[in-house]
Amino acid sequence: MAVVKVPDEWRVDRGLSTPLYKQLALNIRWSISTGKLMRGELLPPVRELASRLGLSINTILNAYKDLEDQELVVARPRHGTEVIGLVKAGGQKLEEAEAGEALFQAVLQSAALGYEPAGIREMFEKALEKVSALRSKKPIVFVECTDFDAQSLTDQLSRDLEIPVVPVVLDQLESWLAGEKDVSKTYRAVVTTFFHYTAVMQAVGPYGIPIFGAVVENNPDTLKVIAEVLTAGKIGVVCRREDSTQYFVNRVRGMSGSNCEIRLVFVNQTQELKELLQWGDAFFITQPCKQRVEELRPGARLFFFYDRVNEQSIAMLKQYLEQNGDDRDQATV
Numbered sequence: 001m002a003v004v005k006v007p008d009e010w011r012v013d014r015g016l017s018t019p020l021y022k023q024l025a026l027n028i029r030w031s032i033s034t035g036k037l038m039r040g041e042l043l044p045p046v047r048e049l050a051s052r053l054g055l056s057i058n059t060i061l062n063a064y065k066d067l068e069d070q071e072l073v074v075a076r077p078r079h080g081t082e083v084i085g086l087v088k089a090g091g092q093k094l095e096e097a098e099a100g101e102a103l104f105q106a107v108l109q110s111a112a113l114g115y116e117p118a119g120i121r122e123m124f125e126k127a128l129e130k131v132s133a134l135r136s137k138k139p140i141v142f143v144e145c146t147d148f149d150a151q152s153l154t155d156q157l158s159r160d161l162e163i164p165v166v167p168v169v170l171d172q173l174e175s176w177l178a179g180e181k182d183v184s185k186t187y188r189a190v191v192t193t194f195f196h197y198t199a200v201m202q203a204v205g206p207y208g209i210p211i212f213g214a215v216v217e218n219n220p221d222t223l224k225v226i227a228e229v230l231t232a233g234k235i236g237v238v239c240r241r242e243d244s245t246q247y248f249v250n251r252v253r254g255m256s257g258s259n260c261e262i263r264l265v266f267v268n269q270t271q272e273l274k275e276l277l278q279w280g281d282a283f284f285i286t287q288p289c290k291q292r293v294e295e296l297r298p299g300a301r302l303f304f305f306y307d308r309v310n311e312q313s314i315a316m317l318k319q320y321l322e323q324n325g326d327d328r329d330q331a332t333v
Helices: 020-033 046-053 057-069 092-112 117-135 147-161 170-179 194-207 220-229 245-255 270-279 287-296 311-323
Strands: 073-076 080-083 140-144 165-169 190-193 211-214 232-239 259-266 282-285 302-304
Touching: 020 057, 046 057, 057 073, 057 080, 092 117, 140 147, 140 170, 140 194, 147 165, 147 287, 147 311, 165 170, 170 194, 190 194, 194 211, 211 311, 220 245, 220 302, 232 245, 232 270, 232 287, 245 259, 245 282, 259 270, 270 287, 282 287, 287 302
Parallel strands: 140 165, 140 190, 190 211, 232 259, 232 282, 282 302
Antiparallel strands: 073 080
């Protein structure tokens, strides 16, 4: 089994009050929760990681012990420390820890705003009622090409539609469908972006469940920041060869000022990508390119091409689900 490389995101901050071992454990846990560390991969040997991060051996040992206590990793004699916990693959301990921390932070913030315990308890009970109402509704499925996009857009859809939404990554869709007992009875619809509509339709078609193509865009706050950056300057576009390259270039050109210079490079063109990242002032990228771009130019100003499903798609999807929850025809929103 391969030993993972040490990413920059694992580095700790000695200026924080949080113990160094706890910072490191949290950073590694984040890598596990986002899928950057997969089940079966080995963490770096203790001495090697201590040397790379400039930390003591005891700090690394304590961090690994903390992760082992959370049942995210296991130390195997003469083998190494192996990742065994994943959020997407049933990492229950990790999910419980993150859910508990999120709940604690919400209560803490409410208290800081002046709410008394009785008021916080009342808000909590109302939130539970909303969750119970959500669970009573038949869910939909949202398909995207990365964990990041699938989860972030799923969160928006669930919030705006007020129904449960299950995220599925595109390259796992066929195996996920095969593992479900009766997709058409369990789920109301499958939603995806237009980039992947054809591939999703081919995979889902035999299962007799409605398929929706949704328009995605940048939210207004992101657009304000982009407008400030794109009035002039050098803008790099980074994507994969299989992405809708002309759409992306046209999108940037439509948002940018007339004085902007735009160049496109594919993420697997290593030398050209290095040159682009040195040349550009800001970069539009697709999510699968993020890690590579950040490796080659840490701290670069990055924008994704979209971060939400637009309001019109949400409205049309909501209307369709309200009126035709059991309809088996395909639809486009």
